[in-house]
Amino acid sequence: MPDFPLLLHTAIDTTDCRGLAEFYRELLGARYRPGDEPPADGSPDDAHWLVLLDDAGDRLLAFQQVERLERTTWPEHDVPMQMHLDFTVPSREELERHRGRAEALGASLLLDRTGAEDEPLYVLADPSGHPFCIFVG
Structure with a gap:
């Protein structure tokens, strides 16, 4: 146990x-x-x-x-994120590939932080508006 x-x-x-x-x-x-x-x-x-x-x-x-769901306004804080999911990929090439896949499936880009050398990432919103990150890790 x-x-x-x-x-x-x-x-x-x-x-x-x-x-x-x-x-x-x-x-x-x-x-x-x-x-x-x-x-x-x-x-x-x-x-x-x-x-x-x-x-x-x-x-x-x-x-x-649920009947109603208010989308987050992140990066503004009128309606906070409350939670998000993080996903990792092994390389910058895979980061770009999975961003494209996510957008083709209905995600929208919220933030492009691929210029960060220490942790390049994208913050996207799923079709219901929940943010998630894909980063090289």
Whole structure:
């Protein structure tokens, strides 16, 4: 028995549960928890809670449907970020490739800090407006 609680996954609120889950599934090469896949028979997709798994079957992210979600105004602080996700890539070339992939999937660029020699990074917003960073690490 562990001495401390274990992190199961990070849950993200969204007004488009399937859409945001699909964004991160594609971005991270993840897969759905069994039973969370999109309906194959064309029936309406009314998912209100979805979970993504990594290759080992461990939980990565969960998505929770909400009626309303106010987008952060970061870098202004009228509506603070509250949390963000960080992802690393091994090289500047991979940083550029994954920025392009993220934007093709629906992300938008919030900050370009690729001129920083010590930690080049991009801050992007996912389709629901949640910021995330991709940096060389």
